[in-house]
Amino acid sequence: MRMPIPMYRAGFGWLLGGRLVMIEHLGRVSHEPKYVVVEIVERTPQRIVVASGLGRRSQWYRNLKANGVAFLSTGHARRVPAHVRFLDAAESAEVLDRYTREHPLAWKHLKGAMDAAAGGDADIPLVEFTRPRP
Template sequence: MTQKTTDAAGAATPAALDQWAARLLQTRWIVRAPIPLFRAGLGWLFGGRFVMVEHTGRKSGEPRYVVLEVIERETNALRVASGHGPRAQWLKNLAANPAARLWVGRSKGVPAMARVLPEIDAAAALARYARVHPDAWDHLKGAMDELNGGEAIIPVVEFTPPSR
């Protein structure tokens, strides 16, 4: 059964918006557009809702950058979700080398260690995000499901200060 993407008045339905968002998330220049702003010290323009993560390429050893939505924060912990699921390159890089630097708000290059949360903890963090941001979650989840061709597996990564 094919999902309708417009209603009787021709307005886009949530399914159409999810498909559109999924296409945007696959457009490299769009998802990379915020990186120069963060690197120029303008991350504060995004408030605390987004973070730029500097990580090391697992094959190249070169610095890599990705901007992600912060789904949850606590004292000394910041969590993000992998919209591209377990196949995201940044996620694979952090699994190989968990050392990272974070740019969020007015903070720049803060050292952090990454840890992929166990599934049960990831599901709990995503459920809390869904309660706080229900509309954003509906579209985010829809876009992730669209990207993954079905029910998305959404890993959550927690960043904490490095151990001393």
Template structure:
């Protein structure tokens, strides 16, 4: 899906920054004090349960697709993403997005083909953002993002009444 097979210096730098804990945790503080609306609906904060500890865990993620009752997010570090592994163990979670806080959701992984389609739609809707994100995802995954059957895991978070 990305045109340039060789990652740019910017993509390598961005991938390195995404591995810097305090940088990626900074938006969580904004959500927790009620300022998550500043990010609109392009980002959301996922509150999930640690698979080993059972404690609440938080991560802010880019929204790849927004349906009437769901949000789709990408696991930029692939199967190594702790939040992804936690959702596999405990699919019930909460999201904060826009002005909504702690909305209950049920997580479901997309198939590789569904994920590829969602990424194509995202690239068409947000070409500038995708041109920056695709090389970063390829750096964090360690492989190119494919047109079909992508290995980049995507998760649909469906709003639910269950709490």
């Protein structure tokens, strides 16, 4: 999802609603800022959780694994620093179960696209973002 990036960078991400987030991360080799827009699978006031649609081979996922640097833009919030945590299998299953119940049609399309990209039953890693403690 590259098309929304210029909207978020210009401060118009709020036009896309609250189900998407732009993640700014650093390239693991270049150390240059990189951007990706993904769907939020769970949100609370304290955290945002997203799924890596291409699994662990996704570039943004690999970059976060390498350096853990992330800034989030969603709604009217722009470039908010975020702590990165990779959920384990049990935590991921719980979040995806809730997402499936709350958004069955979206899950059907998301899971189908991920399975097609993986060539079978996709491994879907989840990443949690929280505000760093002062």
